[in-house]
Amino acid sequence: MTKQERAELLQNLLLNMATDGDADGSEYQQLRQEMLRDQRTRELLPRFVVTSRDLGQFWSFIKYKFSTYQERREYIWEQFRPLIDSLEGVRTASAPPDADIDSALAQYDAEHVFVAWQKALARRFDDPDGAITSARTLLESVCKHILDEAGVVYNDKMDLPKLYHLTAEQLNMAPSQHEEKIFKQILGGCKSVVEGLGALRNKLSDAHGKGKQGVKPAERHAALAVNLAGSMAAFFVSSWKERQAGAE
Template sequence: MAMTGIEKGCFLRLFNRGGYVLNFTTDSFDTFTKSSVGVALCARYGLSKGKSLTAYIEEAPPEDASKLLCDLFEYYEAHYTAEIEGESSEWGADEYRRYYEKCKPIAKREQSGVSVFAQKADLEAHFTSEYMRQQIDALFTSRETYPTEAIGKSKELIESCCKSILEENGRTYDKNWSLGQLVKATMQCLDVDANEINAGLPAGDTVKRILGSLGNIAGGIAELRNPYGTGHGKPDSYKGLTVRHAKLAVGSATTLVEYLWDAHEWRKEQRVAH
């Protein structure tokens, strides 16, 4: 969820101290913003630190604006403890503390969103079909706004990944297979099935256990999806699971899908090399 204009304004009021930004000098501010978002703001805009920050936040892509504001918020928390705890006698300290309380939940939300965005970008780098991209978009969009849909989409993402891999490798699959059977067939196709790993190899037993657990993710998500995900009608008494359960399903599905697709890509590269 992108920050609203009002939310951005809360951060700007917290950081802007009469044209200054917190306790930064011009040079240290440019160094900080360059490290955060790749832009030395004062050098770019030729304005005061406060006006340069405002200009950038107004025109930057939402994810870049969010990152810089969240990075500045972390800096504020590390360097303005007295103000946060109400121990500062500086002019305006009480007002800044009120803005801090408003900004804190927004920063927490956005920092979580940055992590998800990065994970989503990693996934989309793997898949090229528009259908797969649409699934990924729906999955990451719905995990906090509609947990029931996110749980259902997690299962669908695994299904689509496995079917794509099997089809690319000329393998057939039964449309009546369970999700667990589909994942097992995919792992066998990629020679990463736990039962086929030689436990006598270095760390072989550990790899077998990890792969076994990874394979079980599919069964767990399928079981979760049946009563709590989309795809089945629900009675009036239905109560969905919480956002944290949706995040668990999305994170687990993502881990499995990334591993399977990485193994698939590696196999393709090996065939080309030989």
């Protein structure tokens, strides 16, 4: 049985469980363990699979999250889509902006960059904390890949704004590299977006411990972070590929 077939079987087991059908608990546990042992599938596995050690735990989650069978089906399909699409090699997403970003990142020869994007997408609504962290990880990964390919030395512990500054210089995107007011304004805006993503993660996400009054991120915060990070990552990749093509 292929990985894709195992992923689809796992999805179907959960669909059956969520709609009062027959589901084999031991088969679920075996498939779950197989998926968790494989790095590629583990990173794209729905959060509720990671946290549900058996079907009883999954049922306790899904029965309160949605009251109708149709809502449960649509939710499970949506959460499994990044994993199954990745195993199929299909680069699709649920919204037009996502599809544009998919196209740009799928063409970049760095598999875990695309995995980071798919992981951020999958966590937007089910795990806002994790989605914000994944959004920043995506940008950091893209910056590091571009710097590696450009032969630029950097400290692996650099924060995102510093990585962005080095990357922007390689892409001729630093505001200081342009005289035209409009270009400086646009590129300054890009810098602000990156700095804002870093600040959002530090303020809201699971990157730092929270006190009693800690702010819990909402779905809209996660959607904002993921969409901004995806758009910026796609812009970086497209700009880098264009510069490489021009240098040939």
